Amino acid sequence: MSKEIVYSCYVNRSREGEQFVPVHVFSYQIAGAITFNDGQRTQTFDEGTFRFCRRNKLLKFFKQPPENGEFKTISVYLDETTLRNFSMEYGYTADKQVDSETVMELKPHPLLQSYVTSLQPYEKLNEPDNDNLSALKLKEAILILLKVNPALKNILFDFTEPGKIDLEAFMQQNYHFNVEIKRFAYLTGRSLATFKRDFEKIFHTSPSRWLQQKRLQEAYYLIKEKGRKISDVYLEVGFEDLSHFSFAFKKTFGVAPSTLV
Structure with missing residues (x-):
C-alpha cells in the first residue's frame, strides 16, 4: 500500500493517544468509531462517516472498535509537495486564509463513497512500481474534495507557515x-x-x-x-x-x- 493511502485496523481493543497532524488528511470510517479532541472541541466519527483533518494541528484521539469486531479506517495523506504540484497543474490557489475546525465532517456524497470503494485494491499495492497509480488516486481525491466541498480550496492550497500568535x-x-x-x-x-x-x-x-x-x-x-x-x-x-x-x-x-x- 502507498504510504499516502493507509488502512488502520485494530482488533477488539481500544486505543488512545495524541498526534501532531503535519499534513492534510482525508479519511473514511469503515468500522468502529474515533473521537478527537483538539483542546477546544470533542468530535466523534462513527462508521460510514467522512472527515478532513487540517495540517499543523494537535489532536488527541480515542479509537473504539465495534463490539466483537475490528476498528477500520482508510486515510489519504495530502502532503504539501502533492498539493503544490496539483496547484501548478490545475491552477488552483487560495484566495484567503480561513479559520475552520481542526477536523471537519464531510457530508456523504456519491463521489466520496465511490472513491473510497475504489481504494480497496490499493490495500495490496505496496510495491514501488505502483507509485504512479497511487499518485493518480491522490489527484482524484483532491479533485473530488474540491467538487463536493469547494471551500476546501482555501485550506488545501494555503501553504503559509504558522504565524506568530499569542x-x-x-x-x-x-x-x-x-x-x-x-x-x-x-x-x-x-x-x-x-x-x-x-x-x-x-x-x-x-x-x-x-x-x-x-x-x-x-x-x-x-x-x-x-x-x-x-x-x-x-x-x-x-x-x-x-x-x-x-x-x-x-x-x-x-x-x-x-x-x-
Missing part, C-alpha cells in the same frame, strides 16, 4: 499535548530560541518546568476533586509514562497520587 493563550490551551518544545515553538510561529526567550518573559520559568508543573496541577485537581482514575489522568494531562508521572507527582506534592483516591 504564546500565553496557546500554551494555556495546549499544555496537555505531549509534544516536543520545538513543536510548540513552530505552532506559535517562532524559532526555538525565540520561543524560549518569549516564554520566560511571560511565565518567568523555562517551558519544560512550566509544562510539568501545569500538568501536575491539573492532574491533582482531576484526581482529588473530580475522582478521576490515575490511569486515565496521566495520559490526559500530557505524561506518556505512569511511573514518571507518579515520581514527579510525589516529588511536587509530597504524596503519591494513589493517596488522593
Whole structure:
C-alpha cells in the first residue's frame, strides 16, 4: 500500500493517544468509531462517516472498535509537495486564509463513497512500481474534495507557515499535548530560541518546568476533586509514562497520587 493511502485496523481493543497532524488528511470510517479532541472541541466519527483533518494541528484521539469486531479506517495523506504540484497543474490557489475546525465532517456524497470503494485494491499495492497509480488516486481525491466541498480550496492550497500568535493563550490551551518544545515553538510561529526567550518573559520559568508543573496541577485537581482514575489522568494531562508521572507527582506534592483516591 502507498504510504499516502493507509488502512488502520485494530482488533477488539481500544486505543488512545495524541498526534501532531503535519499534513492534510482525508479519511473514511469503515468500522468502529474515533473521537478527537483538539483542546477546544470533542468530535466523534462513527462508521460510514467522512472527515478532513487540517495540517499543523494537535489532536488527541480515542479509537473504539465495534463490539466483537475490528476498528477500520482508510486515510489519504495530502502532503504539501502533492498539493503544490496539483496547484501548478490545475491552477488552483487560495484566495484567503480561513479559520475552520481542526477536523471537519464531510457530508456523504456519491463521489466520496465511490472513491473510497475504489481504494480497496490499493490495500495490496505496496510495491514501488505502483507509485504512479497511487499518485493518480491522490489527484482524484483532491479533485473530488474540491467538487463536493469547494471551500476546501482555501485550506488545501494555503501553504503559509504558522504565524506568530499569542504564546500565553496557546500554551494555556495546549499544555496537555505531549509534544516536543520545538513543536510548540513552530505552532506559535517562532524559532526555538525565540520561543524560549518569549516564554520566560511571560511565565518567568523555562517551558519544560512550566509544562510539568501545569500538568501536575491539573492532574491533582482531576484526581482529588473530580475522582478521576490515575490511569486515565496521566495520559490526559500530557505524561506518556505512569511511573514518571507518579515520581514527579510525589516529588511536587509530597504524596503519591494513589493517596488522593
